[in-house]
Amino acid sequence: MTTNKTVLAWLEEMKALVNPDEVVFIDGSEEQIESLRAEAVATGELEKLNEELLPDCYLHRTKVNDVARVEGRTFICSREKENAGPTNNWMDPKEAYEMLYGIAKDSYKGRTMYVIPFSMGPIGSPLAKIGVEITDSIYVVLNMVIMTRVGNAVWDALGDSNDWVRGLHSRCDIDEEKRYICQFPEDNTIISVNSGYGGNVLLGKKCFALRIASYQGWKEGWMAEHMLILGIENPKGEVKYVAAAFPSACGKTNLAMMIPPKYLRDKGYKVWTVGDDISWMRIGEDGRLWAINPENGFFGVAPGTNEKSNYNALASTKKGTIFTNVAHNLDNNTVWWEGLDKNPPENAIEWKGNPWNGKTSDEKGAHPNSRFTAPAKNCPCISSEFESQSGVPISAIIFGGRRAKTAPLVYQSKNWENGVFVGSAMASETTAAASGAVGVVRRDPMAMLPFCGYHMGDYFRHWLEMGKKLGDKAPKIFNVNWFRLDDEGHFIWPGFGDNMRVINWIIDRCEGKVDAVETPIGFVPKAEDIDLTDLDFDIDTLKSILEVDKETWQKEAAEIEEHYKKFGDRLPEELVNQLNTLKANLK
Ligand code: OXD
Ligand code: MN
Numbered sequence: 001m002t003t004n005k006t007v008l009a010w011l012e013e014m015k016a017l018v019n020p021d022e023v024v025f026i027d028g029s030e031e032q033i034e035s036l037r038a039e040a041v042a043t044g045e046l047e048k049l050n051e052e053l054l055p056d057c058y059l060h061r062t063k064v065n066d067v068a069r070v071e072g073r074t075f076i077c078s079r080e081k082e083n084a085g086p087t088n089n090w091m092d093p094k095e096a097y098e099m100l101y102g103i104a105k106d107s108y109k110g111r112t113m114y115v116i117p118f119s120m121g122p123i124g125s126p127l128a129k130i131g132v133e134i135t136d137s138i139y140v141v142l143n144m145v146i147m148t149r150v151g152n153a154v155w156d157a158l159g160d161s162n163d164w165v166r167g168l169h170s171r172c173d174i175d176e177e178k179r180y181i182c183q184f185p186e187d188n189t190i191i192s193v194n195s196g197y198g199g200n201v202l203l204g205k206k207c208f209a210l211r212i213a214s215y216q217g218w219k220e221g222w223m224a225e226h227m228l229i230l231g232i233e234n235p236k237g238e239v240k241y242v243a244a245a246f247p248s249a250c251g252k253t254n255l256a257m258m259i260p261p262k263y264l265r266d267k268g269y270k271v272w273t274v275g276d277d278i279s280w281m282r283i284g285e286d287g288r289l290w291a292i293n294p295e296n297g298f299f300g301v302a303p304g305t306n307e308k309s310n311y312n313a314l315a316s317t318k319k320g321t322i323f324t325n326v327a328h329n330l331d332n333n334t335v336w337w338e339g340l341d342k343n344p345p346e347n348a349i350e351w352k353g354n355p356w357n358g359k360t361s362d363e364k365g366a367h368p369n370s371r372f373t374a375p376a377k378n379c380p381c382i383s384s385e386f387e388s389q390s391g392v393p394i395s396a397i398i399f400g401g402r403r404a405k406t407a408p409l410v411y412q413s414k415n416w417e418n419g420v421f422v423g424s425a426m427a428s429e430t431t432a433a434a435s436g437a438v439g440v441v442r443r444d445p446m447a448m449l450p451f452c453g454y455h456m457g458d459y460f461r462h463w464l465e466m467g468k469k470l471g472d473k474a475p476k477i478f479n480v481n482w483f484r485l486d487d488e489g490h491f492i493w494p495g496f497g498d499n500m501r502v503i504n505w506i507i508d509r510c511e512g513k514v515d516a517v518e519t520p521i522g523f524v525p526k527a528e529d530i531d532l533t534d535l536d537f538d539i540d541t542l543k544s545i546l547e548v549d550k551e552t553w554q555k556e557a558a559e560i561e562e563h564y565k566k567f568g569d570r571l572p573e574e575l576v577n578q579l580n581t582l583k584a585n586l587k
Helices: 005-018 030-043 093-104 138-147 152-158 204-220 252-256 262-267 307-316 416-424 456-473 496-510 539-546 550-565 573-585
Strands: 022-025 058-060 074-076 112-120 129-135 164-170 180-184 189-193 223-225 228-233 239-245 270-275 279-283 289-292 297-301 322-324 327-329 334-336 371-375 392-400 410-412 427-432 437-443 476-480
Touching: 005 093, 005 112, 005 129, 005 164, 030 058, 030 138, 093 164, 093 180, 093 189, 112 138, 112 152, 112 204, 129 138, 129 152, 129 204, 138 204, 138 297, 138 322, 138 371, 164 204, 180 204, 189 204, 204 223, 204 279, 204 456, 223 456, 228 252, 228 392, 228 496, 239 496, 252 297, 252 307, 270 289, 279 456, 289 456, 297 307, 307 371, 392 416, 392 496, 410 496, 416 456, 416 476, 416 573, 437 550, 476 496, 550 573
Parallel strands: 022 112, 058 322, 074 180, 129 164, 164 189, 239 392, 392 476
Antiparallel strands: 112 129, 180 189, 223 279, 228 239, 228 270, 279 289, 289 392, 297 371, 322 371, 327 334, 410 476, 427 437
């Protein structure tokens, strides 16, 4: 328990509002967690899976209307509308509190109020931050216990400080019409009602670690980014760290846990996972940029995860994991999802709870956004620095997206400012691989479109300011595109572990070990500098995906100009100049 007056006062206020039958403080002890698991099993909220094959693993199904983040119902409630910017939904905070308190009033009647003290980042780290979530859902408690650091040690670290984030979650009736995910950045407050789905209710993740934290980082001079963090160890045992931002569904978890090709493993190369989704970064005493992963687990998409696509992610789910909305194999009481293997169960229950025969049914067994919540410590390649209080120094920042034609396999920005331009113009396409058609482009600056808690023009300005402070210690900024398509709509680059070949070029560039070719958009590799050992991939094909086609880029520049219009006068002048330079380079 805590004696922190600001916490106790808020809890009293919340208790009077939601009116629970009882209040339970989550202390982080194994006994308490075990008794909550047992209670959730008794009520049917969780199903216990095969203890031998999947020890300490559970299955949960959400309501059918509640299976994903709801961007249309997510609001930034800053005092001034202008400060939420053109990329966020906005609600006046006074009106929002009134409406949300109206919805939450008495909503815990007959239920328990769980109080979860949690730390984002290793407890006590100068890069970490503390939150308190109250919830009426054991599922939320058990997921938060995996995804964050929970328990009494958090109260000790907080002491009397008022620097903590308030999170109110109430399932209410899971009514879609009254579902709201509201962030109040100026009040360090989150309110989430009428959902039970992870991204909406595990308030430490997107709501705090990105939306609130991006605002805090702006005010306090640090960065909260939608980035994986990866360590690459060379045969001499030196480890370099990179952070990479890709929009959802572009393979962040796969890159974060990739297995290098055999010839590199034989030489002694290794990959270490620090994080797969979020990176908090501060300038350290040595002037470099240092990063922690504020999370303690992986909330990964299950479909498509298998031994080949992501061996390490799959291994992470083998114990202490909660599966949500996957298929339940009744023959051996385990789980299954599309893309796990080619052997779907015949005697199963699909994600909605109906009997399902995977061999004959046309319906999906698992929801496409079904998830595993797995402890980071399960990951076979978890970094030894995962618990480090100071984090890891970042050598390179990598942006990327899914582009069928435009972006080359990899290029390096000319400098930090140019790199911010590259990130601000980031985009990803939906692909219709079968026909080779190019899909719709969605601009997703720094992969933060749904997650930036303030005006995105100010966010770009903050990036530029960070670059000035970092000076020549700034990480180098790159862009990658694993998703170039040929005329038949097939991916050209093999991807997955072979992406290590590109990461090695990036690290060589950071160390000044390799030359590059200057193009209008930045520096691309000389084809012979991407190591193709043991790969059935000819150098001409490689050249074709390193090409920068002027006409395509002229179109791209025109689209960026259009995209920039929405930021109005908060768009930093430097970025307008960058765009003009690009246009001039393309003439
Ligand atoms: C996620 C997302 O769940 O980005 O990580 O949508
Ligand atoms: Mn994400």
